[in-house]
Amino acid sequence: MTSETSSGAKPRLNIGAIGPAGGGKTALTAAILRVQAKSQLAEAVAYDDFANVESPCFEYETQARHYTHVDCDGATLKLPEGVMMVMPGDDITLTIELDTPVALEEKMRFALLEAEDDDDDDDDDDDDPKVVGVGVVTRILG
Secondary structure, eight states: OEEEOOTTSOOEEEEEEEESTTSSHHHHHHHHHHHHHTTTSBOOOOGGGGGGOSOSEEEEEOSSOEEEEEEEEOEEEEOOTTOOOOOTTOOOOOEEEESSOOOOOTTOEEEEEEOOOOOOSSOGGGOSOEEEEEEEOOOOOO
16 A cells, blocks of 8 residues: 655555455455445445456545555465464565566555355355455565
């Protein structure tokens, strides 16, 4: 996430939702747009319509900020060698390989979402994506 401000304008924040297909990014993006559209601060895009969207880049606002949000499928997350799992509070270096190029900058913040349950039962309580980690881009390779 990066921020820039022009004189007299709302601060601009760039947000990227990056990860493997089925990770909940599109559901999160659709929910944000739906909520902001209720206040005429965005144009809503239904979850089922994302396949027909020409660009995965969306604009929306809050009362205080203007956002550019990129919804990008296709990433491989690699834990450091010898690390089998990560617990809350662990401080690790994670390598993320993107299938699709995305504009990233050092110091950008990110969130990792747990994939949806998608067990086809009628219990929707556990089908919402959950944030399982957050971090900051420290270095861009390659």
